[in-house]
Structure formats: structure tokens, C-alpha cells
Amino acid sequence: DIQMTQSPSSLSASVGDRVTITCRANQNIKHNLNWYQQETGKAPKLLIYGASSLQSGVPSRFSGSGSGADFSLTISSLQIEDFATYFCQQSYTSPLSFGAGTKVEIK
Amino acid sequence: QVQLVESGGGLVQPGRSLRLSCAASGFTFSYYGMHWVRQAPGRGLEWVAITSYHGSYEQYGDSVKGRFTISRDNSKNILYLQMNSLRAEDTAVYYCAKDRLYCSRTSCLESGVYYSYTMDVWGQGTTVTVSS
Numbered sequence: 001d002i003q004m005t006q007s008p009s010s011l012s013a014s015v016g017d018r019v020t021i022t023c024r025a026n027q028n029i030k031h032n033l034n035w036y037q038q039e040t041g042k043a044p045k046l047l048i049y050g051a052s053s054l055q056s057g058v059p060s061r062f063s064g065s066g067s068g069a070d071f072s073l074t075i076s077s078l079q080i081e082d083f084a085t086y087f088c089q090q091s092y093t094s095p096l097s098f099g100a101g102t103k104v105e106i107k
Numbered sequence: 108q109v110q111l112v113e114s115g116g117g118l119v120q121p122g123r124s125l126r127l128s129c130a131a132s133g134f135t136f137s138y139y140g141m142h143w144v145r146q147a148p149g150r151g152l153e154w155v156a157i158t159s160y161h162g163s164y165e166q167y168g169d170s171v172k173g174r175f176t177i178s179r180d181n182s183k184n185i186l187y188l189q190m191n192s193l194r195a196e197d198t199a200v201y202y203c204a205k206d207r208l209y210c211s212r213t214s215c216l217e218s219g220v221y222y223s224y225t226m227d228v229w230g231q232g233t234t235v236t237v238s239s
Binding site: 001032034036038042043044045046049050055087089091092093094095096097098099100101 | 144151152153154157166167168169202207223224225226227228229230231232
């Protein structure tokens, strides 16, 4: 099974900051990597699919990059509504697997 | 609008069974694969199962294989998760989610690809608590 490792597990940032979260797979998953945002008490929401494609309706301050085993999610200018937990997920093969999450908190 | 509404959660004793439902609306349900994903209290996300658009193919996570069964009724636009031999570690919020890949009558049959493994719409979740 494919293991996904996210870092950091949490971070504190201010509105306007540039934030980057990384995700590493334990094998080559090509471009098959998705990013989700989950606000407290709510369902996850798809942000990025295929490593770098922005889901419809998602603000352009979110971007994804990477291929193979190393990926990143960047928020170019953090907004108040972006304080949430972010998960990566490999979509390369079953069983699907998620990273443990990165909680973005207000500094 | 596209909507998924889960139901059927509750408190159940270890070893017993429970069936979850997910009612879909706002899209052509029979053209998309569907997932179940769960989240234990204070924990991350765990993928549970997927069914193909026509219900002929299924895949499961290792922790539920042999105990859980995913199914669907395309005439009613409902997804199910039958959970047997429940354990305390099955306690979680269970989400249903739509797969991103559109399967027309022939496209997926011809390609042999039934899923994108990407979840683009999620329900609000239903809580399952397994405890004596």
C-alpha cells in the first residue's frame, strides 16, 4: 500500500502570508495527487486534482505542484477563510490513502 | 445543486451490523463512481470503499475488507454501505463522495477505466459510534 507523509503537521501564519505544505509518497505516483481542505466540523472540499489542476470554484491563490513522489500545495496570500486542515491523497491506485493532515492556524 | 446526504448512523454494539445510506441529487448518479470515506474522532481521513458507476465493480480499504459491502441503487439514486461485525475502531464520521470521472454508457466500458479516484463532491457525513 502507498503511504503518504505530510509536513508540517501544523503551522501558524498570518493573513497575507505565503504558505507551503508538502506531501511525499513512498513510491512514484506520477501526477496522481489531490489536495483537500477541511474546515472544523465540515466535510472535506477538493482544491487541487492531478497535482496541479485547480478545481472549479477554488480561488487562484491555491496552487499545486510536483510529480513522482514529492508534491506541494501553496497558498500565495493566506486569507481568514483559509485557516483549516489540508490533506493530500494519492489517486494512483487502490487502496487510496491520505496524508495525516496539516492544520493551518492563525498566528 | 449537486448534493449528497448521508443517513443511518447511530450507536451500535460491537459485533452488530449497520447500514448507511447516501441520497444523491443534482447530477446523473448512474454516470459516476461513488466512494465512502471515514474520519475517526480527532483523526485524519481514511478511504473505505468505491463502487463503479454501474455497481459491477467494488474496491475496499484493508481495514474493512470482508466486513463492509458497498452497493448502489441507480433507480433510486442511493448509495449504501453495509457494515457487519462492527468494532470500536470503526467509530467515525462516514462521508459519501462522488468520483470525478464521468462514465457515459460506452466510454468507461471501452477504456476499462471506471474511476479517477478523486472525490469532487462530499456529503455532510453521518456519525457511527460502536460501543457497548
